[in-house]
Amino acid sequence: MKIEDLIKQRHSTRAFIDKPVSETIIHEILDIARYAPSGANTQPWQVAVITGKTKQQISDSLVEAFQSGIKSKPDYAYYPENWRSPYIERRRACGLQLYQSLNIDRKDKLAQQQQWEANYRAFDAPVMLLFFMDAEMQTGSFLDLGMFLQNLMLAAQNKGLATCPQAALAEYTEQIKAILHYPADTILVCGMALGYEDVDAAVNQYRTDRETVATFTRFFT
Numbered sequence: 139m140k141i142e143d144l145i146k147q148r149h150s151t152r153a154f155i156d157k158p159v160s161e162t163i164i165h166e167i168l169d170i171a172r173y174a175p176s177g178a179n180t181q182p183w184q185v186a187v188i189t190g191k192t193k194q195q196i197s198d199s200l201v202e203a204f205q206s207g208i209k210s211k212p213d214y215a216y217y218p219e220n221w222r223s224p225y226i227e228r229r230r231a232c233g234l235q236l237y238q239s240l241n242i243d244r245k246d247k248l249a250q251q252q253q254w255e256a257n258y259r260a261f262d263a264p265v266m267l268l269f270f271m272d273a274e275m276q277t278g279s280f281l282d283l284g285m286f287l288q289n290l291m292l293a294a295q296n297k298g299l300a301t302c303p304q305a306a307l308a309e310y311t312e313q314i315k316a317i318l319h320y321p322a323d324t325i326l327v328c329g330m331a332l333g334y335e336d337v338d339a340a341v342n343q344y345r346t347d348r349e350t351v352a353t354f355t356r357f358f359t
């Protein structure tokens with residue numbers, strides 16, 4: 139498949155069929171993703187592939203923390219403290235599309251909470267991926283990891299798999315690091331759901347808008 143088709147077809151998938159992903163395919167995808175560029179060839183990414191009982195343990199721990207009202211404590215701030223235009227409008231539109239696809243009313247806080255908990259189960263995908271970096275790495279390494287993640291998602295798309303990159307899986311870092319025995323001073327950057335898409339699920343049908351090139355580009359001659 140052409141690279142432009144892979145890029146345009148990739149979307150965040152939030153419903154998966156009950157079909158395992160073989161370790162061989164996961165290895166093949168990671169083997170492609172590792173060719174991402176990185177500053178001074180640091181290759182800062184560290185990947186944890188979570189399935190089976192360990193995935194269930196992590197999911198249960200995150201859902202329990204959320205339901206107990208434990209304040210999330212990520213290793214870094216993903217979003218701005220103060221939202222302004224145009225970002226706040228884009229955020230609201232994204233959330234509205236999600237809830238509308240699930241027929242969740244904006245006043246139905248219980249249904250919204252239950253949908254949010256699905257984040258901590260990686261939307262019941264068979265594979266949860268978690269991405270770490272050593273604590274001494276700086277902002278540039280986040281860019282490197284982002285390019286690695288895009289490689290990974292496109293490689294997965296090319297093999298008939300679906301993905302959803304997730305900041306939510308990095309909200310309760312202490313619980314995850316304790317279960318996986320990762321050093322406390324590592325940075326848990328994000329997670330990702332990986333599996334085979336449920337193409338009939340309504341939540342997988344909507345697509346968020348993208349700005350035109352003219353909106354975000356200035357040409358200088």
